[in-house]
Amino acid sequence: MEGVSGNKYGGILRFSRDDPARVSETVDSPSRKPRADAERNRLRLLDTAKAVFGEKGPSASLEEIAREAGVGIGTLYRHYPTRDALIEAVYRNETGQLAAAATQLSAAHPPVEALRLWLLLFIDYLGTKYGMAAVFGSVTGGTAALYAACNSGTPEAIALLTDRAVASGEIRLDMDPIDLLRAIAGVASAGPGWQETARRLVDILIAGMRTS
Amino acid sequence: MEGVSGNKYGGILRFSRDDPARVSETVDSPSRKPRADAERNRLRLLDTAKAVFGEKGPSASLEEIAREAGVGIGTLYRHYPTRDALIEAVYRNETGQLAAAATQLSAAHPPVEALRLWLLLFIDYLGTKYGMAAVFGSVTGGTAALYAACNSGTPEAIALLTDRAVASGEIRLDMDPIDLLRAIAGVASAGPGWQETARRLVDILIAGMRTS
DNA sequence: TTATTTCCGGAGACGCCCTCCACTTAGTCT
DNA sequence: AGACTAAGTGGAGGGCGTCTCCGGAAATAA
Numbered sequence: 001m002e003g004v005s006g007n008k009y010g011g012i013l014r015f016s017r018d019d020p021a022r023v024s025e026t027v028d029s030p031s032r033k034p035r036a037d038a039e040r041n042r043l044r045l046l047d048t049a050k051a052v053f054g055e056k057g058p059s060a061s062l063e064e065i066a067r068e069a070g071v072g073i074g075t076l077y078r079h080y081p082t083r084d085a086l087i088e089a090v091y092r093n094e095t096g097q098l099a100a101a102a103t104q105l106s107a108a109h110p111p112v113e114a115l116r117l118w119l120l121l122f123i124d125y126l127g128t129k130y131g132m133a134a135v136f137g138s139v140t141g142g143t144a145a146l147y148a149a150c151n152s153g154t155p156e157a158i159a160l161l162t163d164r165a166v167a168s169g170e171i172r173l174d175m176d177p178i179d180l181l182r183a184i185a186g187v188a189s190a191g192p193g194w195q196e197t198a199r200r201l202v203d204i205l206i207a208g209m210r211t212s
Numbered sequence: 213m214e215g216v217s218g219n220k221y222g223g224i225l226r227f228s229r230d231d232p233a234r235v236s237e238t239v240d241s242p243s244r245k246p247r248a249d250a251e252r253n254r255l256r257l258l259d260t261a262k263a264v265f266g267e268k269g270p271s272a273s274l275e276e277i278a279r280e281a282g283v284g285i286g287t288l289y290r291h292y293p294t295r296d297a298l299i300e301a302v303y304r305n306e307t308g309q310l311a312a313a314a315t316q317l318s319a320a321h322p323p324v325e326a327l328r329l330w331l332l333l334f335i336d337y338l339g340t341k342y343g344m345a346a347v348f349g350s351v352t353g354g355t356a357a358l359y360a361a362c363n364s365g366t367p368e369a370i371a372l373l374t375d376r377a378v379a380s381g382e383i384r385l386d387m388d389p390i391d392l393l394r395a396i397a398g399v400a401s402a403g404p405g406w407q408e409t410a411r412r413l414v415d416i417l418i419a420g421m422r423t424s
Numbered sequence: 425t426t427a428t429t430t431c432c433g434g435a436g437a438c439g440c441c442c443t444c445c446a447c448t449t450a451g452t453c454t
Numbered sequence: 455a456g457a458c459t460a461a462g463t464g465g466a467g468g469g470c471g472t473c474t475c476c477g478g479a480a481a482t483a484a
Contacts, residue, residue, distance in 0.1 A: 035462065062442090074465065083441090183399055
């Protein structure tokens, strides 16, 4: 369908086997139509995975996900050959809206304010999509590749905002802007009420980056 | 049923190395002297665990640790009934020096500078004792209790520094100071060169907290 | 030395990861 | 419609982990 089929266009997620149907789809495809049940299973898996990851974090049992989705474990692995592939598929869409918001905010607000608002939005995302924080901040088991894939668009989004703010001369930033997000995600490991803290941290960061 | 030998003295409060108190402390237990081999095994386990955790992170195989220490898996579990207990024992001493440094720095430097230096020291610690960062920042599998135990003394240490800096009127801080550490630990998940970033982050944080 | 208590250590039950492949089924062809 | 065939299914099985349990070994006390 819609969002999920983003995989078939998104370059990073690769299917384990060569998939002529998909590959040649851009060209004219003489190949047979993909089976309906396969797609159905894939969606069920994706939904279930989203639920389970959201509940138990990104290290939840894949067998449980397969069981709960009503498919065999083999089917899960067919669609998502690695845990990372599944996590990536689950969280891929999330960041899209964040990226979009960056452009919007950038157009509607002065540079620094746009950055600030976007960081607050980022906090909201970390909150609603629980598990994202874990994915974002996890060292343990968190591949760099996975990280990059899961947050595709995010680096560009924040780069857009910081570049603009830096260009305006209002702030100075001698680091990869993504590290701002890492810092924020860091406090997300705290208990309830962390969002308050995170928001305060945003203020501190902004203030600290200001060229005075 | 049994008090696991190490934990019987109050688990959390026990020091891993020499414990002279133990000999004379047999007030209400006229029982026999603890066996020498038990203590020996415990120390071997501790050393091995420190090495292995340092190399593979806090999710290393406990079986491997036992194997490498030359004891049975049962022995490991006897001394450290849970993975968390072992991690705690390994990292308990680490923070002691950090805590001590806080007092020292506090006495030798102006408030804000002391705080800054201590945060830099914290970064060094995260670097040298690899795995600490993982323990510190991990949401996945990281119990809150474990977190607290592993970093005993640290909250007090940074509280001392921030309280002093706040009292001097030079900075403002509307959050638990430990969250500063969480933020710093957050960037430790970045690749090589993270220490540079972390140091820059410290500057930003300090600047951001300043009451101008 | 003998008795007693503590401690060792690995077998075993169970869960999870991932692979492999005999079988089923959806789309296609006649 | 029915047969054909590749795509897709699902679960058994091997490897590795965690954690428990308890018979037997070893250290201490008498």
